[in-house]
Amino acid sequence: MSEATDDAPDVVVVGGGIAGASAAAHLAASGLSVALLEKQAEYTDIVRGEWIAPWGLQEAQRLGVDECFGFGGGWEIREWTQWDETVAPGDAETVDMTRFVPGVGGPMAFPHHTVCELMAEQAADAGATVVMGAQRAAVTGGEQPTVTYRLDGVEHELRPRLVIGATGRSCTVGRQVGVSMTNSVHHWGGGLRVAGLDDWPMDVQAMGTEGERMFMVFPQGDGMARLYINFPTENRPRYQGDGGVDRFIADFELSSLPDGGASVYSAATPIGPLKLWPSVAMFPEQSIVTDGVVLVGDEAGNADTVLGTGLSCSLRDTRMVCDVLTGGDDWSPAAFEPYLIERKFRMERLHFGADIVAKLYCEFGPEAMARRRRARELMEENFAASVTGLLNMVAPENVPDFGFSEFFAERLFRERV
Amino acid sequence: MKKDSLLTDTATVNGIEIAYVDRGTGDPVVLLHGFPDSHYLWRHQIDPLVEAGFRVIAPDLRGFGESGKPQEVEAYDMRVVVNDVVALTQHLGISRAHVVGHDWGAAIAWMYAFLMPRRVDHLAVFSVGHPGVFSTPSIEQRKASWYMLFYQFPGVSEQLLRRNGWRLFKEIMGNEGDYQRYPRELARPGALTSALNWYRANRSPEAELRVESNFPPVLAPTLGVWSDGDKALLEEGMTGSAKFVRGSWRYEKVTGASHWIPLDQPEVTTELLLGFLGTETSAAAPARRRRMYGRSA
Numbered sequence: 001m002s003e004a005t006d007d008a009p010d011v012v013v014v015g016g017g018i019a020g021a022s023a024a025a026h027l028a029a030s031g032l033s034v035a036l037l038e039k040q041a042e043y044t045d046i047v048r049g050e051w052i053a054p055w056g057l058q059e060a061q062r063l064g065v066d067e068c069f070g071f072g073g074g075w076e077i078r079e080w081t082q083w084d085e086t087v088a089p090g091d092a093e094t095v096d097m098t099r100f101v102p103g104v105g106g107p108m109a110f111p112h113h114t115v116c117e118l119m120a121e122q123a124a125d126a127g128a129t130v131v132m133g134a135q136r137a138a139v140t141g142g143e144q145p146t147v148t149y150r151l152d153g154v155e156h157e158l159r160p161r162l163v164i165g166a167t168g169r170s171c172t173v174g175r176q177v178g179v180s181m182t183n184s185v186h187h188w189g190g191g192l193r194v195a196g197l198d199d200w201p202m203d204v205q206a207m208g209t210e211g212e213r214m215f216m217v218f219p220q221g222d223g224m225a226r227l228y229i230n231f232p233t234e235n236r237p238r239y240q241g242d243g244g245v246d247r248f249i250a251d252f253e254l255s256s257l258p259d260g261g262a263s264v265y266s267a268a269t270p271i272g273p274l275k276l277w278p279s280v281a282m283f284p285e286q287s288i289v290t291d292g293v294v295l296v297g298d299e300a301g302n303a304d305t306v307l308g309t310g311l312s313c314s315l316r317d318t319r320m321v322c323d324v325l326t327g328g329d330d331w332s333p334a335a336f337e338p339y340l341i342e343r344k345f346r347m348e349r350l351h352f353g354a355d356i357v358a359k360l361y362c363e364f365g366p367e368a369m370a371r372r373r374r375a376r377e378l379m380e381e382n383f384a385a386s387v388t389g390l391l392n393m394v395a396p397e398n399v400p401d402f403g404f405s406e407f408f409a410e411r412l413f414r415e416r417v
Numbered sequence: 418m419k420k421d422s423l424l425t426d427t428a429t430v431n432g433i434e435i436a437y438v439d440r441g442t443g444d445p446v447v448l449l450h451g452f453p454d455s456h457y458l459w460r461h462q463i464d465p466l467v468e469a470g471f472r473v474i475a476p477d478l479r480g481f482g483e484s485g486k487p488q489e490v491e492a493y494d495m496r497v498v499v500n501d502v503v504a505l506t507q508h509l510g511i512s513r514a515h516v517v518g519h520d521w522g523a524a525i526a527w528m529y530a531f532l533m534p535r536r537v538d539h540l541a542v543f544s545v546g547h548p549g550v551f552s553t554p555s556i557e558q559r560k561a562s563w564y565m566l567f568y569q570f571p572g573v574s575e576q577l578l579r580r581n582g583w584r585l586f587k588e589i590m591g592n593e594g595d596y597q598r599y600p601r602e603l604a605r606p607g608a609l610t611s612a613l614n615w616y617r618a619n620r621s622p623e624a625e626l627r628v629e630s631n632f633p634p635v636l637a638p639t640l641g642v643w644s645d646g647d648k649a650l651l652e653e654g655m656t657g658s659a660k661f662v663r664g665s666w667r668y669e670k671v672t673g674a675s676h677w678i679p680l681d682q683p684e685v686t687t688e689l690l691l692g693f694l695g696t697e698t699s700a701a702a703p704a705r706r707r708r709m710y711g712r713s714a
């Protein structure tokens with residue numbers, strides 16, 4: 001390996017979200033020279049995932065970045081009470097989420113931007129060069145890749161051995177090296193961080209459907225929570241413009257919740273922006289590994305956000321790629337074969353699961369409700385029917401195979417036997 | 418982490434490396450933090466005290482911040498820590514100082530004051546009363562400070578406190594003090610164990626049972642401060658301290674502050690210190706005044 005210099009680090013990571021920042025932290029701790037380029041001048045709430053599955057936390061542990069979640073304001077959620085319009089609030093069943101992944105506990109809700117910031121800080125402490133406010137990053141691949149960017153109006157050029165593209169769903173690096181995406185959008189969603197939920201049980205999350213809303217309450221401790229609503233695409237104007245935030249909060253007046261949701265809608269005060277986004281699944285049309293460039297996180301394609309596995313996936317990507325980079329001197333595209341194989345398998349399962357979950361919880365109206373009611377009854381009769389829900393908790397390869405058969409999906413929806 | 422530091426020096430004293438703030442010239446004031454803080458607890462008071470003409474000494478007590486972190490429980494015996502403060506002030510050429518403490522730092526300050534009366538000019542103690550009061554807690558007080566008893570199980574408690582993103586620690590701390598900073602500080606190598614060792618060394622069940630009644634009196638003019646938002650300590654712990662003070666005794670109750678008075682009511686804290694230190698010179702005339710500070714009572 002040639003001696004790394006400031007202009008020629010081993011690795012340049014473009015994008016400092018969960019994927020990029022965790023990669024930079026891990027690689028720097030492993031003794032590689034790393035530059036991390038992040039577009040934002042400082043981390044702010046750009047409304048990304050704030051609920052991480054237990055299997056994602058396990059990946060974070062393996063990467064050595066798990067404490068960033070705890071320090072950044074993460075809060076373990078222990079229970080999921082399955083409030084939904086198909087059941088009276090008092091009858092909703094509660095799932096103990098702490099026992100799925102040994103040594104991890106329940107999922108965690110956390111303020112996304114502070115965790116990214118801590119990971120970037122950890123990378124810097126381990127010796128990485130962290131560039132905040134890097135504009136117009138441009139990557140050319142090949143055996144000798146280059147990355148240019150502007151900082152405070154000054155142009156810089158880096159010549160690393162390898163570039164990790166982690167710019168998220170904007171897919172900036174991917175497009176620059178010729179990777180395009182096909183998209184499919186099932187519905188839209190909105191997210192808002194709030195405080196003041198003093199009467200909401202901080203151990204308990206909600207995730208259910210009522211009317212034209214799939215609602216989620218993910219407590220972050222101290223009366224704070226991340227609220228999400230998934231809704232039909234045509235309802236977008238409801239949460240836009242003047243009063244959008246108020247209408248968003250008011251939409252937590254839900255007869256599915258105890259007290260009709262008063263502990264949310266009458267108590268919540270926003271502590272961040274409300275952002276709306278298409279709940280999009282993205283499929284890369286070319287290989288996400290090319291000469292000198294590897295894509296990770298959303299940039300490499302992702303399943304519908306309704307599944308809540310994007311963060312876990314990003315960390316898994318990071319770990320698979322880091323294993324190659326720290327495991328030997330061969331950084332050729334062929335060396336990343338294990339990553340490609342694992343990711344293909346993983347994403348097939350996640351897309352399959354996300355389709356089921358979106359169909360079950362993010363389609364609205366009488367027909368969809370009847371379908372959901374039937375499916376929930378089936379799940380109550382036979383626990384095996386909730387196998388898809390396991391994708392939230394354990395890694396895709398640990399979910400039993402039968403959950404990914406068309407036969408299972410048909411049985412679940414009882415649309416064809 | 419560096420940005421949360423105002424430290425100016427380090428010195429090896431009493432066999433341990435102590436990091437500290439030493440700023441200003443004039444009558445020395447020693448500021449002693451508690452659990453799980455560092456000198457940084459006093460960040461709002463240091464500048465005003467320096468500007469008012471004091472020399473401010475604010476160490477990271479052993480086990481905390483940038484100071485040494487021995488891992489044995491015995492290293493945190495109160496007497497050992499008091500000797501750190503004695504050795505540090507000697508190292509700095511200070512023979513007599515105002516001593517100010519919060520939480521464990523208050524306990525240290527009390528002990529310093531009754532063991533070494535000549536080294537203490539004025540004494541100001543926040544939240545924690547005289548150990549003579551504390552050693553006979555009422556049932557109510559025991560309940561209020563249940564979290565102290567939690568630390569009694571060596572070995573498991575670190576693991577339990579850290580587990581699942583420091584969930585239990587966060588439950589205990591709530592959103593008080595520098596709650597967002599504490600887990601990061603305590604995650605540094607050895608830091609959690611040494612912080613907990615303060616409790617293990619000094620409030621083991623045996624120590625609670627031991628009746629230590631013969632405390633020498635505190636001769637310095639003493640200001641005791643307690644806050645009505647303190648969830649762990651009772652007002653009677655502070656008010657009951659009066660009988661151990663031979664110097665003048667002044668009690669102040671601060672409203673609108675949690676246990677972390679210097680952080681929650683920084684101006685009130687500064688004002689109390691400026692109004693008290695170096696004002697009452699005699700240890701003879703006890704003035705038992707009672708005043709309310711802070712937001713509406």
Ligand SMILES: Cc1cc2nc3c(=O)[nH]c(=O)nc-3n(C[C@H](O)[C@H](O)[C@H](O)COP(=O)(O)OP(=O)(O)OC[C@H]3O[C@@H](n4cnc5c(N)ncnc54)[C@H](O)[C@@H]3O)c2cc1C
Pocket residue numbers: 014015016017018019020037038039040047048049050051052053134136137166167168169170172189190191277296297298299302305307308309310311312314
């Ligand atoms: C509203 C919403 C809710 C979600 N909810 C969940 C959930 O509950 N659980 C879950 O697991 N997942 C969830 N997801 C998905 C999850 O947020 C993503 O999968 C995850 O954030 C992807 O991480 P990333 O690092 O790949 O991309 P991002 O998080 O998008 O980070 C990309 C980073 O790169 C930076 N960047 C972008 N372009 C450039 C450039 N040209 N140069 C330099 N830097 C650049 C950005 O500023 C950003 O910091 C949600 C997503 C959304 C949008």
